[in-house]
Amino acid sequence: SPDGVFGSLPGPDEATEESPFAPSSPYSASKAAAELMIRAYRETYGLPVTVLRCCNVFGPNQHIEKFIPLFTMRALAGEPMPLYGDGLQQREWLYVDDLVQAVRTVAGSLPSDLQAIHIGSGRRIPNIEIARRICELTERPADLIHPVLDRPGHDRRYAIDWSRLRAMGWAPQVEFEDGLARTVAWYVAHGRERAAGDAQFAGYFREQYGGRLG
Numbered sequence: 001s002p003d004g005v006f007g008s009l010p011g012p013d014e015a016t017e018e019s020p021f022a023p024s025s026p027y028s029a030s031k032a033a034a035e036l037m038i039r040a041y042r043e044t045y046g047l048p049v050t051v052l053r054c055c056n057v058f059g060p061n062q063h064i065e066k067f068i069p070l071f072t073m074r075a076l077a078g079e080p081m082p083l084y085g086d087g088l089q090q091r092e093w094l095y096v097d098d099l100v101q102a103v104r105t106v107a108g109s110l111p112s113d114l115q116a117i118h119i120g121s122g123r124r125i126p127n128i129e130i131a132r133r134i135c136e137l138t139e140r141p142a143d144l145i146h147p148v149l150d151r152p153g154h155d156r157r158y159a160i161d162w163s164r165l166r167a168m169g170w171a172p173q174v175e176f177e178d179g180l181a182r183t184v185a186w187y188v189a190h191g192r193e194r195a196a197g198d199a200q201f202a203g204y205f206r207e208q209y210g211g212r213l214g
Contacts, residue, residue, distance in 0.1 A: 004028035008155035025153030059096030060186035085150030087128030095179035098172040120162035148212035
């Protein structure tokens with residue numbers, strides 16, 4: 001499940017595993033609803049389930065509709081990078097290798113009564129800063145970053161408390177800057193092949209951003 005189930009949090013607040021849900025968009029509401037259904041099965045039938053709630057994950061081979069792959073591919077092509085609103089929305093980012101290790105840690109030492117656990121990194125970065133860094137890594141001008149009409153229900157800040165997982169012996173090993181450089185380098189080498197493998201992406205991009213970019 002994603003950290004978006006808690007909605008936008010003012011700084012310096014962090015959502016714990018027991019914080020109430022407050023989703024702002026239909027997407028995050030659907031995730032919260034799925035969790036509630038799982039909770040109902042646990043309570044009604046004793047189904048042993050633990051929910052992992054994670055922050056934004058990134059890395060090589062991610063679908064090109066996602067923020068970092070999309071902006072990297074647009075920058076490499078010298079095309080406008082459609083940044084929602086003012087770009088100051090903050091997200092917490094975790095490199096994919098660290099997510100894998102976190103899941104292994106949880107699977108190997110999960111208490112039987114644990115209902116939820118958070119996987120975070122503590123690296124909360126405004127979208128515009130990531131866009132600028134992608135321009136630097138691809139050696140493209142920052143004026144490719146093109147503010148567009150913000151999307152409805154776009155939360156300003158996500159933040160989760162992952163101290164429970166930290167106490168189980170896990171901590172992220174890949175710094176965001178290193179992970180971003182690895183990811184951009186992968187798309188430089190393989191991005192066109194990745195994009196060609198998804199025949200539906202061009203239509204998706206037009207639907208999501210065509211009207212915003214003009």
